[in-house]
Amino acid sequence: MSEDPWSRRSVGPQVDEERTLPVYAAGEFDVPFTIKGVREVITRDTRWAPHAHPTHELLWNTTGASTVSVEDRTWIISPGIGVWMPAGTVHFGVASAGTSQRATHFHIEETPALADEPMTVEITPLLSLLLTRLEDTSLSDRSRTLTEQLVFDVIQPSPHRLLVQVPSSGMPALIAERVLANPSDRCGLNEWARELRVSTRTIARSFRAQTGLSFHQWQTAVRAQHAIAYLADDLTVEEVAGLVGYSSPSAFVVAFRRATGLTPGRFRPSSGRMHDVASTTSLDSIA
Structure with a gap:
């Protein structure tokens, strides 16, 4: 496993x-x-x-x-x-x-x-x-x-899966190990192709076969998972953007929302969003 x-x-x-x-x-x-x-x-x-x-x-x-x-x-x-x-x-x-x-x-x-x-x-x-x-x-x-x-x-399914499938073999596994260890790594397919001395098409095809996603989609999903963990620690959007490899907070917000369907602020405890909404709901009528 x-x-x-x-x-x-x-x-x-x-x-x-x-x-x-x-x-x-x-x-x-x-x-x-x-x-x-x-x-x-x-x-x-x-x-x-x-x-x-x-x-x-x-x-x-x-x-x-x-x-x-x-x-x-x-x-x-x-x-x-x-x-x-x-x-x-x-x-x-x-x-x-x-x-x-x-x-x-x-x-x-x-x-x-x-x-x-x-x-x-x-x-x-x-x-x-x-x-x-x-x-x-x-x-x-x-x-x-x-x-x-x-x-x-x-109770119902969420449209926001927040799921990452980890490649298990070959070049995708090697690349995944580095991205998972350092989500701020900005290497793209071109850089990986040069380092591994293969074509970008070879990496892209192999990555999609093992994960069901393009390398860029998979990298974005990994960064989103790491970002949520940082946001849950109440780091600011600006701080998290740099930690997960984005050049600006706005670029991070766009990518995060594309991956999760939600804004980063949704996951910060200090936003109080869940508490504020929940506090308006009462179950006193259930006897």
Whole structure:
């Protein structure tokens, strides 16, 4: 299984804590709940070894950034963007210190099918409040059932995938290793072709075959993933632009929006966007 590329960020490639969990098959044992959430504030840079759950799992954060990987595919998790992990899917992940991480588990037989493959999920303010409400152990059975039904009604795929597929062999793997280690590297196809003594067409064809993207698209996606991690640490757009290889903040904003469909400011905690919207939503009417 390939290494999680996010763990090779230039700001902190070494994790401070390694965790191991079992590898369970889907539904390997029954669980006494329909939806159950756990939360943790990560105090040290942490990596989870490959594992799998008997339940479906929704991974999401209220602050900070983390990643989850399945083989050579890596998704970034940030406030507003979560990842649905089907039961029995072997995955591994990394979270940086300070991340407020949530993991919500779903009973496989009592949950309407959302997806058979990992996918990004939009964590709207309403969904966040519903999932948080279900952590209240004092809820009546009726209120819990109603809240669970609302979760099933509002949870939906996100159009913003924030997914990077890492090349596994040949020239693309060599190039990817350097880009992942240093997203500010501005080498393009021409520079790589000269260094590797091959044609730009050869690199382009090989890169698309392994990733489904052109080199430029893939590099932009990698930079966006790194940028989100920096933004989650509340660095400014100007600071992040330079760290991920853009000559100006405006060029960074354009590329970031093209890759994610969102503006960089959307991911900065100090923007208060998620808090401000969520604070206007009330669930008091669910008795």
